[in-house]
Amino acid sequence: MIKAKGIAKLYRIPHEKTTTLFELVLGYIKDQVTYENFYALKNVNFSIDKGEMVGLVGKNGSGKTTLLKILGGIVPPTEGEFQIEGTVAPLLSLSVGFHHELTAQENLYLYGAILGMPRKEIKDKLDRIFDFAGVGKFRDMKVKNFSSGMIARLAFATMVQTDPDVLLLDEIFAVGDKDFKPQCFSVFEDYKRRGKTIIFASHDLTAVAEHCERTLLLDKGELKAFGKTKDVLDQYGGL
Amino acid sequence: MGLTRKPESTMKKKKLSHYLNVIYELSRLDFKLKYYGSVLGLLWSFLKPFMMLAILYVVFFYFLKVGIQNYEVYLLLGIIFWNFFADTTKDSTVGVVTKAHLLQKTNLPPFVVVTSVIVHSLWTFLITLAIFFIFFFALGLHLTWSALTLLLLVPSLIILTAGVSFLIVPLHMRFKDFGHIWDIFLQMLFWATPIVYQYTLVPEPYSRWYLLNPVARIIIDARNAVLYNFFPEAKQLLITIAITAVVFAGGWLVFRKYGRTFIDEL
Numbered sequence: 001m002i003k004a005k006g007i008a009k010l011y012r013i014p015h016e017k018t019t020t021l022f023e024l025v026l027g028y029i030k031d032q033v034t035y036e037n038f039y040a041l042k043n044v045n046f047s048i049d050k051g052e053m054v055g056l057v058g059k060n061g062s063g064k065t066t067l068l069k070i071l072g073g074i075v076p077p078t079e080g081e082f083q084i085e086g087t088v089a090p091l092l093s094l095s096v097g098f099h100h101e102l103t104a105q106e107n108l109y110l111y112g113a114i115l116g117m118p119r120k121e122i123k124d125k126l127d128r129i130f131d132f133a134g135v136g137k138f139r140d141m142k143v144k145n146f147s148s149g150m151i152a153r154l155a156f157a158t159m160v161q162t163d164p165d166v167l168l169l170d171e172i173f174a175v176g177d178k179d180f181k182p183q184c185f186s187v188f189e190d191y192k193r194r195g196k197t198i199i200f201a202s203h204d205l206t207a208v209a210e211h212c213e214r215t216l217l218l219d220k221g222e223l224k225a226f227g228k229t230k231d232v233l234d235q236y237g238g239l
Numbered sequence: 240m241g242l243t244r245k246p247e248s249t250m251k252k253k254k255l256s257h258y259l260n261v262i263y264e265l266s267r268l269d270f271k272l273k274y275y276g277s278v279l280g281l282l283w284s285f286l287k288p289f290m291m292l293a294i295l296y297v298v299f300f301y302f303l304k305v306g307i308q309n310y311e312v313y314l315l316l317g318i319i320f321w322n323f324f325a326d327t328t329k330d331s332t333v334g335v336v337t338k339a340h341l342l343q344k345t346n347l348p349p350f351v352v353v354t355s356v357i358v359h360s361l362w363t364f365l366i367t368l369a370i371f372f373i374f375f376f377a378l379g380l381h382l383t384w385s386a387l388t389l390l391l392l393v394p395s396l397i398i399l400t401a402g403v404s405f406l407i408v409p410l411h412m413r414f415k416d417f418g419h420i421w422d423i424f425l426q427m428l429f430w431a432t433p434i435v436y437q438y439t440l441v442p443e444p445y446s447r448w449y450l451l452n453p454v455a456r457i458i459i460d461a462r463n464a465v466l467y468n469f470f471p472e473a474k475q476l477l478i479t480i481a482i483t484a485v486v487f488a489g490g491w492l493v494f495r496k497y498g499r500t501f502i503d504e505l
Binding site: 011020021022024072073074075076088090092093096097099101102106109110111113114115116117118119 | 256257260261263264265267268271272275340341342343344345346347414415416417420499500502503
């Protein structure tokens with residue numbers, strides 16, 4: 001279950017980009033620091049039930065990733081509040097912060113720990129993760145030698161093993177091959193049956209239409225529509 | 240049934256063990272990355288204070304003729320305490336930058352990253368301190384009961400260092416040139432702390448300000464306890480602990496408020 005109430009995210013973008021303290025102080029003295037108030041999200045309200053997989057569509061820069069980052073607890077919202085029941089796993093980019101100088105296995109221990117699995121548990125599940133990802137041969141290879149598709153598979157496979165209650169997905173099929181997609185969707189269908197909640201942000205509208213009952217449409221940070229996927233996609237097409 | 244604990248407390252317990260796990264994994268990997276491909280590896284961490292000791296000893300004992308008894312031990316204790324403070328604060332600011340990819344992509348709490356850095360340098364500190372005592376006894380020196388004060392002073396130093404780390408990490412995330420400011424500040428503080436000289440050399444009107452520096456207070460008391468066999472004054476000790484507590488509380492409050500705010504700016 002996810003409930004969002006009046007969520008807004010404000011980014012203050014200095015007109016003349018000040019990055020150093022010196023420049024900022026200088027700017028204040030000369031009274032030159034002016035900000036552009038950019039709302040990445042404005043007053044977003046919605047409520048998603050258990051066992052629902054909801055699509056999230058919108059043009060580039062409409063606030064999809066920002067919304068998922070807020071729900072995933074990565075950045076705080078500027079205004080508003082939200083409620084999430086159970087454990088949350090954000091999958092916001094399929095590199096999920098793997099360290100390139102470490103081997104696949106070492107990365108999984110860290111990533112698994114971040115997702116809430118103790119070392120022993122990951123150890124037991126390691127074979128299953130590598131099997132699912134189909135990259136078992138490369139266990140001890142450094143991640144920098146992996147293709148982006150392989151990294152995506154590993155990240156997804158690890159996430160699946162943590163069995164989260166809420167799954168936040170941001171454009172996860174960008175790098176996967178033709179086998180990866182059906183593999184993911186069979187997981188999602190299983191999650192739906194087991195009463196887990198999924199938000200699926202994607203530009204792959206066919207996939208959204210096929211798997212999501214309801215869909216959220218963001219435009220310039222505002223929630224333009226939330227309802228039956230077909231209607232929302234029609235509205236998105238007209239934007 | 241057998242459910243005696245409240246669900247809330249089990250959640251908290253689960254959370255704590257989760258954080259401990261992540262801290263463990265992070266320090267483990269940091270360790271691997273830090274010494275990957277280096278010949279002496281871990282030894283470097285322990286060589287550094289002794290190299291510093293050799294340099295400062297030669298300059299101050301032979302060239303400047305500082306007349307402090309057992310100057311090598313005097314100096315080494317100061318260096319070890321100082322290095323823990325300086326290295327940890329510096330490493331925590333660097334740590335959040337090198338972990339930017341994790342902070343931005345997963346819901347890893349920033350305080351876990353900082354804590355893992357502190358834990359990492361704490362090991363080095365404690366092992367170096369053990370080496371110090373081997374050195375100490377090898378020179379034929381003896382400890383008395385006053386050395387027990389270390390059980391208060393060492394935790395004070397750790398809490399103080401943690402507080403300062405929490406305080407400066409958000410600043411470092413927000414301002415790109417904070418790293419340089421901190422470098423200069425540490426250099427100033429090094430000379431404003433009685434590491435190579437005795438604090439009694441500080442002229443009268445300034446000494447009361449000088450003694451506001453908590454690192455200086457801790458080092459002075461630690462030397463008194465270990466080298467000169469006397470307990471610090473209770474009042475002075477309380478002031479040290481009070482300063483430490485205030486710094487930690489302030490640092491933690493700032494970090495709680497701004498720790499996540501600047502993740503996007505890393």
